[in-house]
Amino acid sequence: MVKLVLTIILFLISLLTVLSAPAFYLWLLAIATDEFPWIFIAIILVIVFINFRSPSYQLPTMILAVISLLLFLSPMVRSYLVGSKLQKNLAAAFGNEIGTNAFEFTPFSYVQMFKPKVTVPYSTVSYDKNGKTDLTLDFYPSEIKGKKPCVIIIHGGSWKSGDSQQLPELNSYLAKNGYHVAAINYRLAPEFQSPAPVEDISKTFHFLKGKSAEWNIDTTNFILLGRSAGAQIALLAGYTLKEPALKGIIDLYGPADMVWGYSIPSNPLIMDSRKVMEDYLGGSYSGHPEKFEKSSPLLFVNKQSPPTLLIHGLNDVLVAYEHSRRLNAKLEENGVKHYLVTLPWATHAFDYNLYGPGGQISTYAIMYFLKSVTE
Known part of the structure; x- marks a missing residue:
């Protein structure tokens, strides 16, 4: 029995x-x-x-x-x-065919699920002091010598929680493969509301450029990578700051249309998504429609927007896949280089395990994208 x-x-x-x-x-x-x-x-x-x-x-x-x-x-x-179609699709999207042997990863391998984790030493430094708020970032230096691109990683947490130590395995993997990584902390809701985190991204760019000689950062090659709420921040910063050194944006399961997202809330047994958005934007949509619109990355896409890689699971129960579908359509409409990696089985935070099925696909796509836009 x-x-x-x-x-x-x-x-x-x-x-x-x-x-x-x-x-x-x-x-x-x-x-x-x-x-x-x-x-x-x-x-x-x-x-x-x-x-x-x-x-x-x-x-x-x-x-x-x-x-x-x-x-x-x-x-x-x-x-x-x-994974069997991923290399071909990414090459078609970004116009730069890169052989599989250029990566430690293949798109997916059963054997890779049992690989040991990679760990690269990092240092934590302050990049901005704003009154009582001391903003810090974790800097993972590239283990390949010379001036290298820098990936700025923006954590998730519904804009009100989380920190730079979220899912650190990718940071070490990128550093091991020739990229500097700056995993940042930013001002959190409800004490700080939109656009405060985007302003923090601007400060991050300024700080890293100032450290470029000391840290060997290629100041012509920055990439923003965000997860969940951090992806909304990355997208909004990437589409509005007009940073000339920004070569691309990586959006992992982020909300791209705040107006639509508020109209179709998540399952309350999972998350009170309307309350989360209200804390971040200062109130309901009916009271602050302009803040919802100004915080919707999708509305700022134009023909000059940076190349964008989107990765989202169809079974995402926190941030609906529809966000990425809508952003994908807007990027297509404006002729921006982009690709949406759709994971039919995956839920939110599928990249928790770097070597799991979702983690392998997303890591391969991220590496391919980085090589395409920074070389």
């Missing part, structure tokens, strides 16, 4: 690989099922082995175990399918 109950529980968990999570803690579990599927596959295989040796409830256990196994395998299979 225990064997069957455990199999039923695993079957229900496996449904998160194809269905949207209905509650906050199930969303966290969905990240695990999508990006660490081998753990669940191993448990299922143990149950199958036990089932062959135990006659009780053998048939229902086997049926549920096989279905669960197929579902847990599905993120890897779909990642392989997305």
Whole structure:
């Protein structure tokens, strides 16, 4: 009986690989099922082995175990399918064909899921002191010598939480492969509201240019990378600051249309998205429509906008995939170089595991994009 109950529980968990999570803690579990599927596959295989040796409830256990196994395998299979076309699609989008052998990563490999994490030493420095607010960034120097491009990374956290230490594995990976990385902290809501974080990006550019000789930064090659709320900040800064040294923007599951986003709120069991936006923008849309519009990156896209890479999961329950679809259409309309990497199985924060199915695809796409726009 225990064997069957455990199999039923695993079957229900496996449904998160194809269905949207209905509650906050199930969303966290969905990240695990999508990006660490081998753990669940191993448990299922143990149950199958036990089932062959135990006659009780053998048939229902086997049926549920096989279905669960197929579902847990599905993120890897779909990642392989997305990855098989990724190099060709990115080359078509950015006009710079780069061979797979230029990267440590392939778009997706089953073996890569078991690679050890990379860690590069970093230093934390203050880049702006604004009254009581001391803004800092973590600087990861490129491990390849010479003047190198700098990727400015902007964390997520609903504009009110999170910090520069969020998902640091990518920072080390980029530094190991020839990019300086500045992972920044910015002023948070509700104490500080839009456009304060965008102003902090401007200060970051100024600070890093001042450090260029000491840190060997190529001041003609900056890239903004943001996750979730940080992606909204990255996009808005990239489309409005008119920074000539900015070569591209990487948007990981960010809200691009604040007006539309407010009109279609998230599942309240996941997040009170309207309250989050009101804290960031100073009130409701009916009271402050101009702030919602001025904070919508999509409305600032024009023919001179920087190349943009978008990466989003169809099963995202915090920031709807529709944001990226809308921004993708606007970039297409204006003839801006861009590409939307769609991950059919993935939820929000799919890049939590750099070597998971979503993490591998996104890291490959990011590396390809960086090489395309900075060389």
